Amino acid sequence: PVSPVSPGSQLPCFHGSSTIRHLKERFHMNLTEEQLQLLVEQMVEGSMRSITTKLYDGFQYLTNGIM
Numbered sequence: 001p002v003s004p005v006s007p008g009s010q011l012p013c014f015h016g017s018s019t020i021r022h023l024k025e026r027f028h029m030n031l032t033e034e035q036l037q038l039l040v041e042q043m044v045e046g047s048m049r050s051i052t053t054k055l056y057d058g059f060q061y062l063t064n065g066i067m
Contacts, residue, residue: 013019028036047053060066
């Protein structure tokens with residue numbers, strides 16, 4: 001697996017915190033390829049039905065011409 005920092009990093013955000021564990025949880029490092037594919041599909045479908053996604057897309061279109 002890829003680690004975002006090398007062991008012994010001097011970056012203060014990684015000292016005495018659970019940052020690495022939280023990143024691994026967020027990126028679902030424990031899932032198989034099939035489980036990850038299902039999760040991503042569920043996340044995309046959920047966002048497509050979300051009012052906040054529609055509002056943000058509208059904001060991006062109005063302010064930046066991005067759709």
